[in-house]
Amino acid sequence: MNLTSQQQALLNGAKGPAMAKVVKTLVMYGECFGAERMVPVTGANGHLVTSFGLSMLGPVYDLMDELLEDGALSGQSFSVDPRPLDPAVPANPLQKLLFKIMYSKQGDYEAQLRSMGLLDSDAFTCTCYQPEVGNRPRRGDILSWAESSAVVFANSVLGARCNRNSGIIEMFGSIAGFVPEFGLLTDEGRKATWIIEVDCKRKPEAQVLGSAIGMKVMEDVPYIKGLDRWLGRELTPDTQDYLKDMGAASASNGAVGLYHVDGITPEAVEQGEQLIAPDAQIYRIDDAELERIRSSYPIMWKNPGARPKLAFIGCPHLSSAQLAHWADAICDGLCASGNCRVQVPTVLTAAPSVADAFRKTVAYRRLSTTGTVVSSICPLMYTNNPLCGSMPIITNSNKLRTYSASRYYTDDEVLAYVTTGKPIK
Incomplete structure (x- = not known):
């Protein structure tokens, strides 16, 4: 790795041992992929995939403490993936107790994130590039992100440049202000x-x-x-x-x-x-x-013929237009079927800023009478435990289907289930 004099100084400890470890990690990471140099991170804001305060992630919290104590803070403000909890999302008392135990470090971890440089107190979404969120890269920006759905959107639709990094490595790029040049950061890649x-x-x-x-x-x-x-x-x-x-x-x-x-x-x-x-x-x-x-998708429900107990719509989080579309579709579908409330408990997920703006609309007031929940939760984290993971959950998200036992249905099929309680024949 060919480092500049400033980068070499950081590696040698010019800004403390924690920063030296950050740079050493980035050097080792780059060398694994044949990178010959570092390039500056130019995106206005970073993004961190690790948003959940799982009690078992002790090393992450120790690392954050070490970085904060040594002043190795993020050089960028950053957004974070969605929170794992929302009391408005349906869960029985035993599930809620398990959530409380699993995510017992959530409050402490969010305090660490704020000290590190969190964009704002509600910057928790996997769609950080939505205009309402304030973390939309420009064409050609070099990013240090890991969230897979955000990386592929930024690279493809926005024309920014970012590798599929791992969690924490992405934060190191924001702290150091540079990342190793390889893969999707290069023209050839x-x-x-x-x-x-x-x-x-x-x-x-x-x-x-x-x-x-x-x-x-x-x-x-x-x-x-x-x-x-x-x-x-x-x-x-x-x-x-x-x-x-x-x-x-x-x-x-x-x-x-x-x-x-x-x-x-x-x-x-x-x-x-x-x-x-x-x-x-x-x-x-x-x-x-x-x-x-x-x-070819496997059906992973214990009882393949079970009645769905929950529907998640929005993984990744919905845009404002998608949220408005689903609100109208659910309300119109219920009217057409002669029902007043959703026949399967339903959660629409969107970034906090997108959801907050939607809650001020007439469409939301209409939707709220149907029992539909608008949330900024991470559906993956909701299903990431044996009690919720074993529920018969339906979704229009192939990502959620892949990472959980949820069952994939098309938009039209999910809508039919939610509004009539029955699948499309």
Whole structure:
């Protein structure tokens, strides 16, 4: 690793032993991937994936104390992934007790985060790039993030540059102000080694399309053709929402950190097929292939025919437009079915700032009468225990399906369950 004199001084302890350890870790991390130098982090704000105060994460809290005591603070303000708890989300007394035990360090950990440089007291969301949150990178920014759905969105839709880092490593990049240059930070690393030909007769479900892509290409970079048939060639808010969900599925069902969409995403618009590496492999996706992918998902409920006890909509968190859409869809669906309240307890999740703005609308007042909960919880953390994890939960999120025993349904199927209590026949 070729360090600048300033970087070498930090490694030698010029700003204390904690900072020296941070830089040493980044050097070792970069050398694992063949990085030859460090590059400055230029994004306005960082993001930390570790948002949960699990009692078993003692080493994390000790590390934070060591950094704070030695003044090795983040050089950036930062947002954090969603909180694991929300008393408004349905849970029985035993589940609530288990949450209290599991996340007993939540308050203490959040105090550490504030001391380290938390953007604000409610900067807890996996969609930190939403305009309402205030952590949206610019084209070309170098980031030090780890949240997989945020990394793939920032790289692909916004044209920033970020590797799929691990938790804590991301914070070290924000503390030091630089990260090792390799992978998706380089021009060569952003070349597509797969061509995805979307040849469907109807608009593909974003979650299933992303799942198919992720499981095929794994950590490689795909260049996706054919989506402009349904999405057009402008990065409208609706298109960004579609790509958000598609990308999250590709990042969780595989390990995609960057994709290019022909004629739509910034680098594809600018460079076109020059982004495709020689000898790129081809994967054709049609309606039959999407159905094959979906039918391969295992049903992990103890009783496959059980009635759902909870529906989570929004993993990653919903945008403001998606939140408004779901509110209208649920209310209209209930009216059409002759019901006044949701037939399956339902939670819509969104960033705190997005949810707060929505709660001031007429749409929210209408939705609130249906029993639907609007929350900023992390659905993954809710299901990350044996009591909640064993519940028959339905979701429109392929990410949540992948990391839990939740069962995936399309938007229309989830809506039917929520409004009628029955699946689509």
